[in-house]
Structure formats: structure tokens, C-alpha cells
Amino acid sequence: MKKTSIETYYELFYRWQRSGLSKAAFADREGISKVSFYSWCKKFETKTDSQDTSTGFTRIELAEATAQLAVAKINYPSGISVELLGPLDPDRIKALLF
Incomplete structure (x- = not known):
């Protein structure tokens, strides 16, 4: 049986996180x-x-006067979540998802 390199397993790990599948699947x-x-x-x-x-993301606190409820929230398999406030642009959302 051929040994799989650490780089290959890391790539598989990264792809699994984005897949939304269970580890077994x-x-x-x-x-x-x-x-x-x-x-x-x-x-x-x-x-x-x-x-x-x-993670490259920084939490930005809004002043009370401008605070809004999240219109949408995206939860990535890696544990990162992104909340979208205000009007939604479908192209922007697609860019965040893929």
C-alpha cells in the first residue's frame, strides 16, 4: 500500500472542512x-x-445607534462564522460561500 504524505492528508483535511460531509462520508x-x-x-x-x-477576521463592534440584527449568518465547517447586516447582495454572498 502506498504511503500518503502529510501534505496530501492536509489537503484532504482542508477539502473535508469545506465539504460539509462527515469524516466517514x-x-x-x-x-x-x-x-x-x-x-x-x-x-x-x-x-x-x-x-x-x-483567523484573518477582526470583530468590529458597531455603535448602539447603528447596530442591526444580522440578516444572514454563514457558518463554515472550520468554525468561522460571518454575519451579514443590512441589504444583501447575492453576488457578495456567493463570493463568501465559495
Whole structure:
């Protein structure tokens, strides 16, 4: 059996996070060992959790006068969520989703 590199498993891990599938369903779809995939996911999740939590996003607090309720909220498999306020532009939403 051919060994799979750490880079390949990281790419699979990243694709799984975006897929919305369970780990088992993703492993089945990709034709990879569930046991190995679970093991690598655990390593990557632990590494991600222990690193700096900076995600590139910054929380912006609105003044009370301009605060609005979220019109939509997008929850990514990685745990990042984005709240959209005000009028929605469908093209902007598509760009955030893909």
C-alpha cells in the first residue's frame, strides 16, 4: 500500500472542512482509510487549536445607534462564522460561500 504524505492528508483535511460531509462520508468518497483520516484530522485539529487563534477576521463592534440584527449568518465547517447586516447582495454572498 502506498504511503500518503502529510501534505496530501492536509489537503484532504482542508477539502473535508469545506465539504460539509462527515469524516466517514468524506473518507468513503475519497477512497481513503477512515482510521488514517480520523487520525490525521485529530492531529491537524489539535495543531490548529493550539496555534494562534488569529483567523484573518477582526470583530468590529458597531455603535448602539447603528447596530442591526444580522440578516444572514454563514457558518463554515472550520468554525468561522460571518454575519451579514443590512441589504444583501447575492453576488457578495456567493463570493463568501465559495
